[in-house]
Amino acid sequence: DGGITQSPKYLFRKEGQNVTLSCEQNLNHDAMYWYRQDPGQGLRLIYYSQIVNDFQKGDIAEGYSVSREKKESFPLTVTSAQKNPTAFYLCASSRGLAGGQETQYFGPGTRLLVL
């Protein structure tokens, strides 16, 4: 079964705590993305990666960090510097072709709540 998996489905963070959200894909896609979704707003890009060992900040990278050590995996860490982390986090991947037409495939999401 090809697709993207995210874990956990729900995650609770305490004050001052770093938490890591997992994202794995077996679609053999080069590009991966992390989005944050808040009610009434469009998806906002946190980080993206076009190739292993390389990633770029999106529009709202502050308070987040990522790594891309393997093609299949793109974990997101929400650090204590992110003061308003409560949101629905979505991981996506695409083939990474130049020239656009990049359809994105999404995981099921992780809902992060602050205790």
Next chain:
Amino acid sequence: SQKIEQNSEALNIQEGKTATLTCNYTNYSPAYLQWYRQDPGRGPVFLLLIRENEKEKRKERLKVTFDTTLKQSLFHITASQPADSATYLCALDTEDSNYQLIWGAGTKLIIKP
């Protein structure tokens, strides 16, 4: 400033009728426009992509139009069914977007039996 707008109010449609959703944008020159479906608590799922030089695209009961003069895309679902109830998102892909899509907030569609 650059904006992409979808109707924030839910759209209620009677089963069997055609549902039409709108995506308006300003200050972009999109190369492609995409529509996705999102169910509650789930990730978006790709539906259709239309290029700037295409006026219309169809897939089964779905139809998308793209008017670069009006800066608007319309998304139609014909013979709507309760199972079509979901939030529909539009996303722009501009020539210089460097793999990034720019997303609307989505419109919630409710199909009443």
